[in-house]
Amino acid sequence: MNTKQFCYWHPHPAVTTDIVLFTLRAEKLQLLLIRRRNPPFQGGWALPGGFLDMDEDLADCAKRELEEETGIKNIYLEQLYTFGKAKRDPRERVISVAYYALIASDRITLKPASDATEAAWFAFDELPELAFDHREIVEKAHERLVAKLDYSTIAFQFMPKQFTLSELQNVYETIRAEALDKRNFRKWILARNLVEATGLERRNGSHRPAQLFHFKRPGRVEIIR
Amino acid sequence: MNTKQFCYWHPHPAVTTDIVLFTLRAEKLQLLLIRRRNPPFQGGWALPGGFLDMDEDLADCAKRELEEETGIKNIYLEQLYTFGKAKRDPRERVISVAYYALIASDRITLKPASDATEAAWFAFDELPELAFDHREIVEKAHERLVAKLDYSTIAFQFMPKQFTLSELQNVYETIRAEALDKRNFRKWILARNLVEATGLERRNGSHRPAQLFHFKRPGRVEIIR
DNA sequence: CCAAAAGTGTTGTTTATACACCCATGT
DNA sequence: ACATGGGTGTATAAACAACACTTTTGG
Numbered sequence: 421m422n423t424k425q426f427c428y429w430h431p432h433p434a435v436t437t438d439i440v441l442f443t444l445r446a447e448k449l450q451l452l453l454i455r456r457r458n459p460p461f462q463g464g465w466a467l468p469g470g471f472l473d474m475d476e477d478l479a480d481c482a483k484r485e486l487e488e489e490t491g492i493k494n495i496y497l498e499q500l501y502t503f504g505k506a507k508r509d510p511r512e513r514v515i516s517v518a519y520y521a522l523i524a525s526d527r528i529t530l531k532p533a534s535d536a537t538e539a540a541w542f543a544f545d546e547l548p549e550l551a552f553d554h555r556e557i558v559e560k561a562h563e564r565l566v567a568k569l570d571y572s573t574i575a576f577q578f579m580p581k582q583f584t585l586s587e588l589q590n591v592y593e594t595i596r597a598e599a600l601d602k603r604n605f606r607k608w609i610l611a612r613n614l615v616e617a618t619g620l621e622r623r624n625g626s627h628r629p630a631q632l633f634h635f636k637r638p639g640r641v642e643i644i645r
Numbered sequence: 646m647n648t649k650q651f652c653y654w655h656p657h658p659a660v661t662t663d664i665v666l667f668t669l670r671a672e673k674l675q676l677l678l679i680r681r682r683n684p685p686f687q688g689g690w691a692l693p694g695g696f697l698d699m700d701e702d703l704a705d706c707a708k709r710e711l712e713e714e715t716g717i718k719n720i721y722l723e724q725l726y727t728f729g730k731a732k733r734d735p736r737e738r739v740i741s742v743a744y745y746a747l748i749a750s751d752r753i754t755l756k757p758a759s760d761a762t763e764a765a766w767f768a769f770d771e772l773p774e775l776a777f778d779h780r781e782i783v784e785k786a787h788e789r790l791v792a793k794l795d796y797s798t799i800a801f802q803f804m805p806k807q808f809t810l811s812e813l814q815n816v817y818e819t820i821r822a823e824a825l826d827k828r829n830f831r832k833w834i835l836a837r838n839l840v841e842a843t844g845l846e847r848r849n850g851s852h853r854p855a856q857l858f859h860f861k862r863p864g865r866v867e868i869i870r
Numbered sequence: 871c872c873a874a875a876a877g878t879g880t881t882g883t884t885t886a887t888a889c890a891c892c893c894a895t896g897t
Numbered sequence: 898a899c900a901t902g903g904g905t906g907t908a909t910a911a912a913c914a915a916c917a918c919t920t921t922t923g924g
Contacts, residue, residue, distance in 0.1 A: 586902075603905070626899095
């Protein structure tokens with residue numbers, strides 16, 4: 421079959437979703453990129469994503485594409501912004517509904533690269549050139565992430581089930597790219613009543629063991645303040 | 646010509662923009678609705694909006710549709726959210742990129758209703774049934790508006806060039822649906838250094854005249870706090 | 871002189887910031 | 898014993914919340 425069989429009375433743009441998937445590895449904010457197999461930008465790096473199926477919701481499309489390209493599922497996903505400049509894709513008019521997603525550092529193993537997809541993590545401050553307007557999408561996602569740190573419980577999406585307060589503080593410091601006072605951070609987080617000591621400890625190196633905490637309402641991202 | 650002449654290799658959804666246009670009239674938060682001339686929901690009320698042209702940016706589409714249907718232009722417009730449930734339009738798959746907009750109370754006169762469009766203002770708390778998922782869009786726009794009052798200068802978009810502090814307080818009170826303390830409000834707004842006395846006064850009734858202020862950086866909506 | 875909205879300060883409470891030492895462990 | 902990260906309190910400053918009376922005008 422080589423005829424264009426989907427026909428309309430008026431011109432229609434294509435609709436895709438693109439996903440900015442963040443994690444924290446090696447004390448750095450990183451995000452996931454896919455190497456493009458086809459033109460345009462063939463061989464270049466781009467955000468995971470792809471075309472919307474006619475019977476699926478937008479967020480389902482983002483989840484499906486992410487799983488297809490990386491094997492990752494069941495993560496926190498939120499709509500970011502819709503990018504629709506007339507010339508953002510050289511092939512045809514494409515509207516991209518961008519999502520951003522967060523994944524805990526203990527869940528970041530990708531499925532082995534197949535013929536179809538090569539995926540890799542990149543430090544946010546050392547990104548390669550990106551295809552299309554994906555650099556702009558990444559910037560916007562980062563802005564949103566930084567903003568949400570302050571007034572929501574989004575940071576917990578980066579954490580494993582159990583974590584120490586120092587590890588949590590590290591997440592805030594890494595994303596905000598600034599050092600925080602240990603006592604003030606602990607007061608702040610404990611006053612908000614979001615975490616609870618498990619009674620367990622982590623023995624790590626040649627120093628006092630740290631208490632392990634867990635997030636009281638896992639899964640849900642709430643507005644705090 | 647009665648053939649569907651726009652053909653693609655893969656199915657494409659239609660893309661529209663819808664606009665939630667708020668204003669303040671008669672001490673109430675109001676928004677603009679259009680009466681639908683065609684099925685589905687013929688004769689019902691819906692948000693202004695319409696299909697994206699292939700060569701225009703999303704925000705331009707929103708502006709154009711708003712102007713076509715109401716004559717209103719040059720207003721504050723911001724992308725809200727993209728709605729894309731598979732069944733939100735009974736005719737075909739439609740992705741709606743929703744925008745919200747604010748207009749000052751002294752600029753709300755609509756162009757006379759033409760054959761093509763009947764538009765009217767409705768109080769936010771007395772809306773009629775809305776077509777499609779427009780009720781959901783309106784709710785989300787309202788949420789955003791209320792949130793942005795606190796941490797941005799969005800409220801000034803409702804104000805005429807010159808206004809009294811009592812009028813400004815009224816805007817905050819109306820949108821937040823709660824009374825504010827006069828002294829604390831004035832301290833708060835003046836501490837932020839956003840307004841400036843013009844030296845003029847408004848003589849209104851049989852009481853002390855009020856100073857007129859103006860917004861120092863009109864046009865721009867900034868994040869405060 | 872009366873009614874009506876404009877205008878103005880102080881006090882107590884909560885929240886944020888700055889800052890330094892002791893504790894428990896492994897080697 | 899020492900190096901390492903874990904854990905804790907206090908004092909100051911800033912922001913916010915509660916609260917009532919005087920001023921100026923028009924009729």
